[in-house]
Amino acid sequence: xxxxxxxxxxxxxxxxxxxxxxxxxxxxxxxxxxxxxxxxxxxxxxxxxxxxxxxxxxxxxxxxxxxxxxxxxxxxxxxxxxxxxxxxxxxxxxxxxxxxxxxxxxxxxxxxxxxxxxxxxxxxxxxxxxxxxxxxxxxxxxxxxxxxxxxxxxxxxxxxxxxxxxxxxxxxxxxxxxxxxxxxxxxxxxxxxxxxxxxxxxxxxxxx
Amino acid sequence: xxxxxxxxxxxxxxxxxxxxxxxxxxxxxxxxxxxxxxxxxxxxxxxxxxxxxxxxxxxxxxxxxxxxxxxxxxxxxxxxxxxxxxxxxxxxxxxxxxxxxxxxxxxxxxxxxxxxxxxxxxxxxxxxxxxxxxxxxxxxxxxxxxxxxxxxxxxxxxxxxxxxxxxxxxxxxxxxxxxxxxxxxxxxxxxxxxxxxxxxxxxxxxxxxxxxxxxxxxxxxxxxxxxxxxxxxxxxxxxxxxxxxxxxxxxxxxxxxxxxxxxxxxxxxxxxxxxxxxxxxxxxxxxxxxxxxxxxxxxxxxxxxxxxxxxxxxxxxxxxxxxxxxxxxxxxxxxxxxxxxxxxxxxxxxxxxxxxxxxxxxxxxxxxxxxxxxxxxxxxxxxxxxxxxxxxxxxxxxxxxxxxxxxxxxxxxxxxxxxxxxxxxxxxxxxxxxxxxxxxxxxxxxxxxxxxxxxxxxxxxxxxxxxxxxxxxxxxxxxxxxxxxxxxxxxxxxxxxxxxxxxxxxxxxxxxxxxxxxxxxxxxxxxxxxxxxxxxxxx
Numbered sequence: 001x002x003x004x005x006x007x008x009x010x011x012x013x014x015x016x017x018x019x020x021x022x023x024x025x026x027x028x029x030x031x032x033x034x035x036x037x038x039x040x041x042x043x044x045x046x047x048x049x050x051x052x053x054x055x056x057x058x059x060x061x062x063x064x065x066x067x068x069x070x071x072x073x074x075x076x077x078x079x080x081x082x083x084x085x086x087x088x089x090x091x092x093x094x095x096x097x098x099x100x101x102x103x104x105x106x107x108x109x110x111x112x113x114x115x116x117x118x119x120x121x122x123x124x125x126x127x128x129x130x131x132x133x134x135x136x137x138x139x140x141x142x143x144x145x146x147x148x149x150x151x152x153x154x155x156x157x158x159x160x161x162x163x164x165x166x167x168x169x170x171x172x173x174x175x176x177x178x179x180x181x182x183x184x185x186x187x188x189x190x191x192x193x194x195x196x197x198x199x200x201x202x203x204x205x206x207x208x
Numbered sequence: 209x210x211x212x213x214x215x216x217x218x219x220x221x222x223x224x225x226x227x228x229x230x231x232x233x234x235x236x237x238x239x240x241x242x243x244x245x246x247x248x249x250x251x252x253x254x255x256x257x258x259x260x261x262x263x264x265x266x267x268x269x270x271x272x273x274x275x276x277x278x279x280x281x282x283x284x285x286x287x288x289x290x291x292x293x294x295x296x297x298x299x300x301x302x303x304x305x306x307x308x309x310x311x312x313x314x315x316x317x318x319x320x321x322x323x324x325x326x327x328x329x330x331x332x333x334x335x336x337x338x339x340x341x342x343x344x345x346x347x348x349x350x351x352x353x354x355x356x357x358x359x360x361x362x363x364x365x366x367x368x369x370x371x372x373x374x375x376x377x378x379x380x381x382x383x384x385x386x387x388x389x390x391x392x393x394x395x396x397x398x399x400x401x402x403x404x405x406x407x408x409x410x411x412x413x414x415x416x417x418x419x420x421x422x423x424x425x426x427x428x429x430x431x432x433x434x435x436x437x438x439x440x441x442x443x444x445x446x447x448x449x450x451x452x453x454x455x456x457x458x459x460x461x462x463x464x465x466x467x468x469x470x471x472x473x474x475x476x477x478x479x480x481x482x483x484x485x486x487x488x489x490x491x492x493x494x495x496x497x498x499x500x501x502x503x504x505x506x507x508x509x510x511x512x513x514x515x516x517x518x519x520x521x522x523x524x525x526x527x528x529x530x531x532x533x534x535x536x537x538x539x540x541x542x543x544x545x546x547x548x549x550x551x552x553x554x555x556x557x558x559x560x561x562x563x564x565x566x567x568x569x570x571x572x573x574x575x576x577x578x579x580x581x582x583x584x585x586x587x588x589x590x591x592x593x594x595x596x597x598x599x600x601x602x603x604x605x606x607x608x609x610x611x612x613x614x615x616x617x618x619x620x621x622x623x624x625x626x627x628x629x630x631x632x633x634x635x636x637x638x639x640x641x642x643x644x645x646x647x648x649x650x651x652x653x654x655x656x657x658x659x660x661x662x663x664x665x666x667x668x669x670x671x672x673x674x675x676x677x678x679x680x681x682x683x684x685x686x687x688x689x690x691x692x693x694x695x696x697x698x699x700x701x702x703x704x705x706x707x708x709x710x711x712x713x714x715x716x717x718x719x720x721x722x723x724x725x726x727x728x729x730x731x732x733x734x735x736x737x738x739x740x741x742x743x744x745x746x747x
Contacts, residue, residue: 014523016559020530023552027537058519060605085519106519107526110533 004128006051006121010034011041011067012083013059017106021054028114038062042070050128052079052101052120054113057091065091068098077127079120083108137197140186148185151178156195230347231255231274235265235291236309237283241332245278245309248336249343262286266294269301275350276343278330281310281317289324296325303353305346309334375475380461382469383431385410397476400447410472414444416451427458430470434460441477452476498702505699506573506628509635516599520566524559531556569596573624573631581707583730584619584626586654586662587612593627594652597634606638607649616654619662620730625703629711632696633666633723640670640721661709661726661736669720673713681713700725708735 008030012018018034025032031051035041039062041053053071057064064082071078082103084092092103101123102116144152154164161179165172188194232254234245242258249256257272259265262283269277277295281288288308295301305327310317318329328342371378371391377398380389390405398405398414405413411425426442429435437458444454456474460467510517535552538544569592594610601608619626630652637650648669657663673681682701704711704725711725726736 014527016527016555016562017523017530020527020534020555020559023534024530027534058602060602060607063605085515085522106522107529110529 004050005031006124007031007033007049008051008117008121009041009049009053009078011038011053011059011064012056013037014056017056024110025117030117038064038067038070042067045071045074045076047074047076049076049078050124052081052117052124054081054083054117057082057084057088057095057103065095065098068095068100072098077124077131079123081113081116081120134201137186137201141198141201143185144182148178148182151175152182152186152194152198155179155182155191156198229255230276230351231257231272232343232347233257233259233265233268233272233274233277233304235259235262235277235283235288236280237261238280241280241309244334245339248334248339252340252344254343254347262288262291265291266298266301269295269304270298273301274304275347275354276305276307278307278309278339278343279326281308281321289320292321292324292326303350303357305350307342307346377472377474379405379410379472379474380469381410381427381431381472383467385412385427385431385469387413388469394474397452397474398446404447413447416443416445416449426456427470427472430458430460430472431467434462434467436460441481444474452478453481498706502625502628502699502703503574505632505696506624509628509631509696510570510574512635513599516602517566517570519602520599521563524563524566527559528556528563531559573627575624581620581622584621584623586616586619586664587614589623589626590630590652590654590664593630593634596627597631597638600635600638601650606641608634608638609649609651611651611653613655616656616662617732618730619727621707621709621727622703625707626727629700629703629725630664630666632700633725636696637666637668637670637721637723640668640672642670644669644671644720646670646720657726657736659726659736660732661728663724663726665722665724667716667720667722672719673715673721677713682711710736 008025010018010021010025010032012021012034013036015036018036022032022034035044038055038059042062055064055067062070068080071080079101080095080099082092082095082100084103084105088105092100095103101120104113104116141149141152150168151164154167159167161172161175165175168175183189183194186194186197188197230253232249234242234249234256235258236242236245237260239260242260246256246258255272257268257274259268262285265277265279268274279288279291283291288310292306292308295304295306302325306321306325307328307330308318308321308326309330309332311332321329327346330339330342374391375393377394377396378389378391379387379394382388387405387408387410390402392402395402395405410427415425417425426439427437430437437456440455442454442456443451444456445451453476454474455477456472458470458472461469461471531552535549535556538549538552573596590610590612594608597608634650634652641648641650646669651667652665653667654662654664682697701711704727707727709725709727711723713724714722716722728736
């Protein structure tokens with residue numbers, strides 16, 4: 001799952017800029033896909049896309065800022081590097097508030113752009129890894145029986161086996177068996193790790 | 209000898225018959241003869257005077273200038289011949305018709321009478337019919353002669369008055385150029401009394417080049433060949449050899465078929481030239497200020513477009529940077545792909561041209577002053593303007609659609625100023641479109657009017673125009689924009705008018721606004737003014 005192919009998505013209306021950027025990134029060994037408008041990218045977008053977007057902030061029709069909003073609505077986690085012109089800094093600041101990773105001003109130095117792209121790709125990789133891990137945790141939680149789930153919740157709250165046994169009116173031995181199954185299914189030996197795992201996905205589960 | 213038979217008869221007293229116009233003097237020493245003559249003529253509506261001797265006759269004649277004098281030859285003291293002589297010698301009485309009366313019927317007497325200036329001769333005893341007829345004839349002749357003279361005198365004095373009061377100098381020249389006549393204005397202009405001018409040579413007096421090249425001098429050809437001349441801004445010299453600019457007209461003077469010199473009418477045009485110069489300067493100043501205003505307006509436009517322009521220049525620069533880096537990478541490879549490298553370098557070149565094209569366009573637009581009228585292709589000019597305006601289209605997120613028929617004739621206009629107007633209208637249209645939140649493109653089109661002019665239209669689907677737009681839109685400093693200065697459209701109007709075109713707007717039925725301007729076709733009419741009632745012309 002973590003070996004996913006990362007692509008640099010270039011959204012730029014100017015043909016020459018688009019073409020030169022594609023050549024540049026390809027010569028640096030990066031997979032590149034280019035789009036001549038925000039709308040074209042939006043049509044092609046899917047959750048499975050990995051990598052980052054190099055997005056011109058100023059375009060006829062739908063501009064970069066609007067595309068960012070649409071992608072946010074779709075819970076896209078693709079990092080965005082905005083390419084701005086002279087005097088577009090206030091726009092770039094707004095874009096950063098909306099979650100853009102970075103912005104770069106035209107005309108840019110190749111090193112600066114590549115650096116920003118590398119950082120964006122790393123962030124994407126990191127986010128994607130974390131996301132994969134979380135999804136694994138959720139998958140494991142879902143494999144628990146209702147009883148095991150109940151026991152795990154009490155374990156996380158810090159209740160001792162004895163307390164759990166009394167409250168659930170089962171034997172302490174039974175609690176111990178469930179507890180061992182929970183630890184096994186969640187793939188851990190440490191209660192501290194279990195607590196951290198469950199808390200990391202708490203918001204995701206609550207959202208569902 | 210006294211008349212006693214007629215109490216009312218008083219010598220030396222005129223007897224006036226009412227309404228008489230013609231005066232007849234009867235002179236005879238014989239009262240009987242006088243009475244007969246009087247009786248003969250009294251019903252003829254003459255004013256009759258009588259005298260019975262020469263001295264009295266002369267005295268009456270001087271005082272009353274009779275037309276006809278019936279004069280007896282044989283009189284004591286002074287005879288009729290002497291009276292006649294003295295009458296003719298006095299200018300006051302010289303013109304009257306003297307008709308001698310005498311019994312003498314010999315040839316000698318008649319010849320003598322005629323030689324002394326007599327007009328006619330009546331023999332005694334008179335035939336009353338003859339007397340009446342002769343007096344009547346002579347009275348009429350003298351009357352007509354006097355009227356003619358009076359008319360001539362009147363004319364002469366009229367002419368003199370005209371010549372004296374005319375402000376132009378007038379010379380009468382003989383065929384050699386000698387001044388025969390000069391009016392008082394000529395004396396004033398030449399600063400020399402009339403009598404000093406007369407007799408001088410026109411060419412030598414008034415032209416410094418008279419000695420070395422007399423042939424081409426003003427009025428020369430008129431004097432020698434009868435050619436009419438009319439020239440302006442000729443340098444003439446006064447009597448004191450100071451110069452002044454003059455306009456003159458010379459016409460030949462003929463005596464029958466024979467050329468007798470020329471009449472030259474001239475005037476000093478120093479003041480005229482001065483006011484013409486002042487007018488020209490004022491015109492130039494207005495023109496200069498119009499250009500200044502247009503230039504200021506262009507600078508304002510460029511200021512407003514600065515961000516877009518920077519973006520527009522940054523695009524090729526960004527591409528160039530990228531391509532250059534790609535090229536470097538290719539070269540650092542072990543065996544560089546030269547074909548690909550060539551291709552990349554070509555792309556760099558193309559982008560560099562693109563950047564310089566943008567800058568060229570801006571520089572040309574900012575140039576001052578305007579370049580003057582040229583023969584222009586409308587489609588090329590509008591395409592160039594569209595590309596220029598796309599800087600704004602990007603900012604306004606609008607689009608521009610251009611439709612120009614291929615067979616549209618070229619126009620004669622100043623390219624910068626026409627572009628300025630077109631750009632202004634397109635930018636306004638883009639802004640109106642954006643304000644209305646419309647997605648429809650701004651439509652720029654061109655065609656022909658029925659007057660044979662090219663008409664360019666800029667149509668938008670924006671918020672439309674206010675009701676009072678007709679009154680206000682082209683007024684200086686009127687603006688509907690927050691940051692507008694209100695000099696755009698007034699400048700457009702003055703620019704288009706200076707090209708011989710007109711500018712205006714219409715409200716399309718399906719909303720938005722349509723601005724248009726017309727321009728003369730190259731080699732066609734110089735003006736496109738129309739009187740189309742359906743449009744909101746702005747004058």
